[in-house]
Amino acid sequence: MSQHTxxxxxxxxxxxxxxxxxxxxxxxxxxxxxxxxxxHGGILGRQVATVHAVDGVSFEVRKGETLGVVGESGCxxxxxxxxxxxxxxxxxxxxxxxxQQLGEEMSLRExxxxxxxxxxxxxxxxxxxxxxxxxxxxxxxxxxxxxPRGRAREMMNRVGLEPARFAGRYPHEMSGGQxxxxxxxxxxxxxxxxxxxxxxxxxxxKSVEAQVLxxxxxxxxxxxxxxxxxxxxxxxxxxxxxxVLVMYLGEVVEVGPVDEVYAAQAHPYTxxxxxxxxxxxxxxxxxxxxxxxxxxxxxxxxxxxxxxxRCRYAEDVCASxxxxxxxxGDSTEHCAACHIHDPESGHSLAGSGFLPKGTPQ
Amino acid sequence: xxALLEFDRLNVTFKGERTVYAINDLSLKLExxxxxxxxxxxxxxxxVTLKTLLRLLPPARTQISGGIKVNGTDIMTLSGRSLQDYxxxxxxxxxxxxxxxxxxxxxxxDQISEAVRRKKRVSREEARNVALDMLxxxxxxxxxxxxxxxxxxxxxxxxxxxxxxxxLACRPRLLLADEPTTALDATVQIQxxxxxxxxxxxxxxxxxxxxxxxxxxxxxxDRIAVMYAGQIIEEGSTHEVINDAHHPYTRxxxxxxxxxxERGERLxxxxxxxxxLEEKPKACSFAPRCPNAMPECRDKLPPVIEIGARxxxxxxxxxxxxxxx
Amino acid sequence: MAVAxxxxxxxxxxxxxxxxxxxxxxxDPVAMVCFVVLMALILSAIFASWLPLQDPYKAxxxxxxxxxGTEGHLLGTDEQGRDMLARLIYGGRLTLLIGLxxxxxxxxxxxxxxxxxxxxxxxxxxxxxxxxxxxxxFPSVLLAIAISGALGAGIVNSLVSLSIVFIPPIxxxxxxVTSGVxxxxxxxxxxxxxxxxxxxxxVHVIGNVLGPIFVYASxxxxxxxxxxxxxxxxxxxxxxxxxxxxxxxxTLRSAIYMNPWVxxxxxxxxFITSLxxxxxxxxxxxxMNVKD
Numbered sequence: 001m002s003q004h005t006x007x008x009x010x011x012x013x014x015x016x017x018x019x020x021x022x023x024x025x026x027x028x029x030x031x032x033x034x035x036x037x038x039x040h041g042g043i044l045g046r047q048v049a050t051v052h053a054v055d056g057v058s059f060e061v062r063k064g065e066t067l068g069v070v071g072e073s074g075c076x077x078x079x080x081x082x083x084x085x086x087x088x089x090x091x092x093x094x095x096x097x098x099x100q101q102l103g104e105e106m107s108l109r110e111x112x113x114x115x116x117x118x119x120x121x122x123x124x125x126x127x128x129x130x131x132x133x134x135x136x137x138x139x140x141x142x143x144x145x146x147x148p149r150g151r152a153r154e155m156m157n158r159v160g161l162e163p164a165r166f167a168g169r170y171p172h173e174m175s176g177g178q179x180x181x182x183x184x185x186x187x188x189x190x191x192x193x194x195x196x197x198x199x200x201x202x203x204x205x206k207s208v209e210a211q212v213l214x215x216x217x218x219x220x221x222x223x224x225x226x227x228x229x230x231x232x233x234x235x236x237x238x239x240x241x242x243x244v245l246v247m248y249l250g251e252v253v254e255v256g257p258v259d260e261v262y263a264a265q266a267h268p269y270t271x272x273x274x275x276x277x278x279x280x281x282x283x284x285x286x287x288x289x290x291x292x293x294x295x296x297x298x299x300x301x302x303x304x305x306x307x308x309x310r311c312r313y314a315e316d317v318c319a320s321x322x323x324x325x326x327x328x329g330d331s332t333e334h335c336a337a338c339h340i341h342d343p344e345s346g347h348s349l350a351g352s353g354f355l356p357k358g359t360p361q
Numbered sequence: 362x363x364a365l366l367e368f369d370r371l372n373v374t375f376k377g378e379r380t381v382y383a384i385n386d387l388s389l390k391l392e393x394x395x396x397x398x399x400x401x402x403x404x405x406x407x408x409v410t411l412k413t414l415l416r417l418l419p420p421a422r423t424q425i426s427g428g429i430k431v432n433g434t435d436i437m438t439l440s441g442r443s444l445q446d447y448x449x450x451x452x453x454x455x456x457x458x459x460x461x462x463x464x465x466x467x468x469x470x471d472q473i474s475e476a477v478r479r480k481k482r483v484s485r486e487e488a489r490n491v492a493l494d495m496l497x498x499x500x501x502x503x504x505x506x507x508x509x510x511x512x513x514x515x516x517x518x519x520x521x522x523x524x525x526x527x528x529l530a531c532r533p534r535l536l537l538a539d540e541p542t543t544a545l546d547a548t549v550q551i552q553x554x555x556x557x558x559x560x561x562x563x564x565x566x567x568x569x570x571x572x573x574x575x576x577x578x579x580x581x582x583d584r585i586a587v588m589y590a591g592q593i594i595e596e597g598s599t600h601e602v603i604n605d606a607h608h609p610y611t612r613x614x615x616x617x618x619x620x621x622x623e624r625g626e627r628l629x630x631x632x633x634x635x636x637x638l639e640e641k642p643k644a645c646s647f648a649p650r651c652p653n654a655m656p657e658c659r660d661k662l663p664p665v666i667e668i669g670a671r672x673x674x675x676x677x678x679x680x681x682x683x684x685x686x
Numbered sequence: 687m688a689v690a691x692x693x694x695x696x697x698x699x700x701x702x703x704x705x706x707x708x709x710x711x712x713x714d715p716v717a718m719v720c721f722v723v724l725m726a727l728i729l730s731a732i733f734a735s736w737l738p739l740q741d742p743y744k745a746x747x748x749x750x751x752x753x754x755g756t757e758g759h760l761l762g763t764d765e766q767g768r769d770m771l772a773r774l775i776y777g778g779r780l781t782l783l784i785g786l787x788x789x790x791x792x793x794x795x796x797x798x799x800x801x802x803x804x805x806x807x808x809x810x811x812x813x814x815x816x817x818x819x820x821x822x823x824f825p826s827v828l829l830a831i832a833i834s835g836a837l838g839a840g841i842v843n844s845l846v847s848l849s850i851v852f853i854p855p856i857x858x859x860x861x862x863v864t865s866g867v868x869x870x871x872x873x874x875x876x877x878x879x880x881x882x883x884x885x886x887x888x889v890h891v892i893g894n895v896l897g898p899i900f901v902y903a904s905x906x907x908x909x910x911x912x913x914x915x916x917x918x919x920x921x922x923x924x925x926x927x928x929x930x931x932x933x934x935x936x937t938l939r940s941a942i943y944m945n946p947w948v949x950x951x952x953x954x955x956x957f958i959t960s961l962x963x964x965x966x967x968x969x970x971x972x973x974m975n976v977k978d
Contacts, residue, residue, distance in 0.1 A: 072546035073517075085878050112880040125871035129703055129893040135872075138889060139879030170703065175634045176403075183875075190879060205402035205573065206617040207650075210630035217625060232547060235619040239628075258624065276547040278576025280620045282599045285580055289552040294516035 013191035013223060015145055017114045019063070021099040026060040027194055027226050028084065028115075033057045033093035035079055039299065049299045053079040054090075055250035058325075061194065066220065066227040068241030068258065070234060070273065072295045076250040077230045081198045084228065085117045098193075113143065116187035120199035122179035126171040132156070132182050133167040139190045148189075155185035159215060177208035181215065188219070196228045201236060213240060234277050238262055243333070246270045249298050249306040252325060256334030266328040266336035268356035269307045275358025290359045305339065312360055315339075317346045329353070363433040365535055365567040366391040366414075371427035373406075373413055373591075382641045383409045385591040387427075390671075393534075396561055396568045398578040398599075400614070401588030404635050407571045409591075411537045414569075415448055431535060450480050453528040454537040457544055459520035463512040469523045470496075470508025473530050480531045495526035498563070499556060518549035522556070529560060536561075538570045542577060554580050575618050579603055584671075587611050590636050590646035597672035607674040607682075610647050645677070653678055710973035717969025720962035727959060731778030740769040742776040742929050751945045762948040764934065765941050770948060774955055777929035784841065784923070784930075785911030785959070788848035793903040796853045800860020801895060805868055805887055815861060821854040830913050834922040844923045848913060852906055859902045863895045897974045904967035908960030915956055931955050 033054055041048040054076040061067050069077045082088045084095065086108045097114055100106040119125035126135055136152035145151065153163040159181040171179055180200065187195050197216070201209045217240070219225060231237050237244055237258070244261050246254040246269070254267040265271040275290035291310050296302065302309050308318035323337045323345065343351030366389070373384035384406045391397050399407040412418050413425060416436065429436050431451060439447050456462040464472060473492035477483065483491070489508075496504035499522040512520055521541060528536060538557065542550040558581055561568050572578055578585055578599070585602040587595040587610065595608040606612045613631040622628060633650040636642070645651070648658040658677055666679040711717050730737065740759075746767035754762045761770040803814040821829065833847035867873065868891070876886045915932020917923030924930040926937065934952040942949045 072548065082874075087874055087878055109880050112878055117875070117878055119871045119875060121871055125875050127872045127876075127890050127894065130889075138876060138881070142879065142881050142885050177634060186875065186879075205635075206575070206614055207402065207631035208634065210617040210619075210628040211632065213619075214628050214630055217627070234547075239619045239622055239624055241624075272548060276551045278551075278574070278580045280576055280579055280603070280618065282579050282603055286551055286555065289548070289555055291548040292552065294518040294549050295546060297516075 011223065013188065014151075015113075016191040017098075017110070017193060019098065019193075023063055025063070025099050027063045027098055028061040029094075029096040030060070030080075030084070031058050031094045031096070033080070033083055033095070034091045035076075035083060035088065036091055052250045052298050052301050054083065055301070057093075057247070057250070057252055059245055059252060059255060061226060061228055062243075064220075064224060064226055065242040066229050066240055068237035068244040069228060069230045069247065070232065070237055070244060071247035072232065072273075074249065074295055074298045075247040076298070077247050078198055079250075080247070081117060081196045081228070081230055084196055085115045086111050087117075113190060114192055115194045115196060116190050116192035117196040117198060118180070118183045118187050118200040120203055122176050122183055122203065123171060125183055126179060128171055130170075131167065132161070132169050132171070132174075133163070135171075135182065136186045136189050139186065143190065145191075151189050152185070155189045156182075158188065158219065159185045161185070175208075176204055177211060180204060180212055184212075184215070184219070188223070192225075194226045194228065196230070198230045199232070200229075202231060202233065209236070216240065234274065246273070249296065249301045251306060252337065253307065254328075254334075254336040255325070256328070256331065256336075260331055260334045264329075264355055265358070266334065266341060266356070267307075267338045268311050268313055268340075270336075271356045271358040272310075273358075286359075288359050305337070313340060313347075313349060313356060315347055321345070364390050364430075365393045365395070365432060366569075367428070367430040368410075369428035369430075371410075371413065371429060372425070373409055373418070374424040375422055376424060377422055379639055382638045383591050384413065385642055387591065387593055389586060389593060389596070391535075391567050391569065394561075394565045394567055396558070396570065396581060396583045398582035398585045399569060399571045399588055400573070400575065400578050400585055401571075402573050402614075402635060404638070405588040406591035407588050408539055410588075411454065411539055411569065411571060414537060415452060415454060416444060446480070449476065449533075450531055451533055452535045452537060453531065453533040454539065455521075455524050455528045455541045457540040459517070459524040460512065462524055463520060463527070465512055468509055468511055469515070473523075473527050476527060477530050491530060492526075495530045496523070498529075498560065499523070499526045501526075517545055518552060521545065521549075521553055525553075525557065525560070529564060529566075532564065532566075534566055536566050536568045538568060540572055541570075543572070543574070550577070551580070557581060575603075575614060576620075587614070590638060590642060592642070592646065592675065593673075594647065594675045595673070597669070601669070601672055607668065607679050608647075608676050609651050609653050609678070645675075707970070707973045711969055714969045714973065717966050717973075720966040720969070723958065723962045724966065727778055727955075728782060730775050731782055734772075734775045734779065737775065739772040739775060742768060742772040743927055744768060751941055751948065753945055754947050761951060762945065764938055764948070770951055773929040773934060774931070774951060777931050777934060777952070778955070780841065780924055780928060780930040781911060781914065781932070781956075782959075784844055784848065784914040785907055787845050788852055788914075789903055789907045789910050791845075791849040792852035792856050792906075793899070795849075796856025796903075797860045797896065797899050799853070800857040800862075800899070801864045801887065801891060803857070804861040804864025804895075805883065805891055807865070807868070811861070811865075814857070818854045818857045821850075822858075826851050826909075827913060827916060830917060831920065831922060834917055839922050839925060841924055844914060844917050848910055848917075851913070852903075852910060855906065856899065856903055860895065860899045863898045864891060867891055867894045898971075901967050901971045901974065904970065905964055908963045911956060911960055911963075 034056055035054040037051040037053055038047045039049040039051060040046065057080060071077050083090050095102040097106055097111055102111055133152045136155055137148035140148035140151050153167065156163045156166060161178060161181050201212050204212060220227060229237065229240055241258045243256060244258045245252055248269050254261065254270045265274055272290040279286055293310065296309060304320050305318045305323050308314040317339055323339045323342060325335045325337045326342060328334045328336045328341050339345035339347040340349045340354055368387050368389040371384055371387040375381040375383055399410060401407045414429060436447060470492050473495060474488035477488040477491045493504055493508060496507060501507050501519060501522050542553050545553060554577065570581055582599045585599050586593045589610050595602060595611050602611065606615055616629050631650050636646050644660055645658040645663045648654045655677060663675045663677050664680050665673050665675045666683055667673050668679060668683065749763050749767040751765060752759050752763040756762055759769050764770055764773065799814055803811045830847050830851045833850055834843055837843035837847060873886060873890055876890050914923060915935060918930050918932035919936040924933050926933060931952040938949040
């Protein structure tokens with residue numbers, strides 16, 4: 001439909017925040033983020049419990065990469081996304097954007113210019129009373145960027161929606177795939193450097209999902225964007241990500257380059273998650289469920305390793321001591337938080353180079 | 362033996378502000394004890410098919426033509442008492458959202474035993490035992506205690522197990538499952554799929570399982586029927602459809618699953634969106650999106666080609682291939 | 687981008703939101719009939735002086751309680767021999783005024799309070815909503831009578847007391863609609879774009895909540911008319927000899943055995959007006975539902 005720019009020639013959107021730290025500096029560093037939500041109950045509305053939504057999460061997003069985040073419901077991936085774009089404030093921890101710490105060298109307002117988000121539900125995330133053009137132009141307009149309308153049309157072109165046909169439409173007059181393109185255009189209209197995609201393709205039909213994934217890849221390459229891609233679909237994450245971060249009950253259990261993690265999962269939870277993927281081979285169907293029961297509630301999570309209640313390799317040490325993220329095998333990039341990979345932990349399999357299996361043998 | 366279910370040129374049209382031709386000339390046969398997956402994307406008519414089968418569509422706004430036989434009985438003639446006995450007795454359904462399908466103000470034990478008492482006219486005590494037995498069969502831990510729980514006190518996976526227990530309590534011959542695992546996490550989804558597979562063997566019932574997820578279809582089905590724009594465009598055993606897909610749409614769906622795509626490589630996406638079905642299809646509905654479309658695809662309805670035993674494809678390409686042999 | 691968008695046989699109507707609502711309402715026969723009846727009532731009340739009517743205040747001892755269809759008095763006369771047709775049409779002025787004005791006033795104040803409470807949440811919400819709850823403790827009729835009684839009889843005082851009565855329910859509805867909208871993803875997206883509370887409320891909240899609040903408020907106008915009539919009936923509203931439907935109903939009640947049809951006329955007018963208002967707001971409600 002439109003001509004391609006050469007892959008290595010990236011352009012920058014107007015008014016993008018300048019690159020300060022150079023390519024070696026991570027675009028975002030999160031240190032020890034914590035977010036607990038109180039639950040009030042009883043007649044007096046006293047706090048009766050705490051949801052440990054995000055509990056000491058540290059990770060970095062490198063410039064130009066796509067970081068995939070996977071995990072099940074209650075693992076804190078959506079809360080992490082909301083912390084990252086400053087929609088909610090962390091209870092503890094730091095967010096450092098291109099070397100500048102949020103709240104110190106950088107204001108929330110500036111952060112939002114640098115990081116934008118695309119939500120899962122394409123319909124709910126668009127104001128039903130605004131035309132597509134007005135929705136996209138809203139951000140640039142209130143941030144005082146020049147020519148919000150022109151910017152909106154330019155972005156519509158970029159995401160493959162002809163402005164002449166779509167600018168005046170309302171969300172309910174479009175298909176799910178088209179609406180998700182509008183959401184992407186809205187995020188890009190702020191000229192962000194990082195786009196957080198929170199299950200952005202999960203609600204789309206498979207055939208439309210592929211179109212949007214192609215679009216996301218094109219945009220990243222053409223505009224030099226960085227993505228944080230949150231999804232529960234491991235196939236999609238493998239396809240689009242450079243590195244993958246696995247979360248369980250508000251903690252990071254494993255992180256590493258996508259190919260390494262997909263080749264060998266260091267953490268028993270990651271292994272089970274992979275084993276739970278449908279096999280796509282009618283002759284070798286799954287016969288034993290990799291895990292039993294549902295993921296526990298992030299209210300009052302288990303002590304020690306949070307996965308020990310469902311882990312088939314769990315021993316006493318797992319219930320008492322919390323494992324730390326440490327490099328796995330020879331890789332410097334691939335880390336996991338499991339006592340099996342810590343020779344000093346006291347776990348009977350520790351230091352033996354044991355690789356956890358997803359399904360019981 | 363009569364087929365468990367037979368659709369004969371079923372047409373469902375919704376009248377209203379807009380007319381929607383939801384199901385167009387759908388024919389399908391399900392033998393006793395088979396597990397069939399209806400695979401399709403949103404708007405393909407798979408849920409409407411299930412609702413038609415349960416006679417749940419509002420009669421005032423719906424036009425239904427064609428025959429639907431369950432165990433040889435034409436269900437369109439049922440009414441009153443016999444319709445009630447049919448629903449929940451011969452045929453029952455598992456929904457996508459157990460949180461919405463279970464009554465929040467009744468304990469789960471009471472919900473199941475009530476259903477059993479209504480259908481089977483047994484004593485309260487017997488119904489309770491059936492309920493307890495069902496909870497055990499769906500592998501709910503400590504079922505005696507769980508009988509006393511309200512739906513909101515259970516996790517998503519447990520609720521779906523209860524929903525399955527409720528649906529199977531009256532021993533239906535045919536179970537309809539409408540995306541029962543879509544709202545669940547991956548590790549829970551596979552548990553429910555395996556459970557359904559076991560229960561189907563145990564009870565010997567026929568199952569129609571509706572999903573949009575090919576991976577789920579592969580895990581659970583004996584046979585797959587692919588739906589597009591209210592028609593079945595390809596049908597065959599799971600093995601045949603997955604390993605030897607004939608219809609370009611089925612092939613596109615398989616490619617879009619990203620199962621064996623190189624990282625970052627450009628995807629062979631099916632362009633465009635499904636038709637809105639405001640007119641009755643006069644040509645191949647997939648032609649506007651089809652990479653192999655020929656002029657005749659846009660002119661007339663594609664023929665249904667039988668390319669094997671209980672294996673069919675609705676496509677001109679398949680016709681050519683058969684003619685060439 | 688290289689992705690081809692194939693648009694399939696769906697041509698959306700190019701219309702603004704409110705134009706679409708108008709279009710859908712105008713296609714609803716019930717709502718349109720009600721609209722025509724209401725317009726006829728309102729217009730005849732406004733232009734009553736120009737219509738060929740008798741003097742609504744002119745009493746006549748000899749022409750008392752004439753039945754419907756009497757020569758010169760199409761709808762008969764009341765207990766003082768005044769022409770009913772003239773009094774009903776002139777009475778529409780006051781009745782409609784005190785039926786609509788309080789709701790309009792309450793709509794603005796109540797929406798403002800409710801939107802602020804719903805969007806701000808937390809302590810602001812608690813303060814506003816608990817204050818509003820205090821008013822809910824009294825039945826609306828009693829509250830209106832109490833306030834009117836304290837302020838004294840008169841049209842202005844009735845307007846004030848009725849406005850106060852209708853602020854709490856509108857605030858309630860506004861608050862619940864707003865808190866529903868506030869948790870929507872598009873509000874989060876707007877906040878993530880850097881919008882401050884005022885901008886987000888102006889651009890994204892108000893447009894989405896005013897519709898439902900308006901529909902609710904319009905259904906209150908009939909209640910308001912009935913309450914106003916009740917106030918007049920009890921003698922704390924409009925004073926005789928002003929023509930007003932509620933008051934007329936009151937004074938004619940003694941004639942119910944002598945000439946029941948004439949005595950029922952003011953009640954019939956109240957009934958028709960409130961029925962039309964309710965049906966029209968029902969029509970609006972379904973026309974405003976964009977998802978089909």
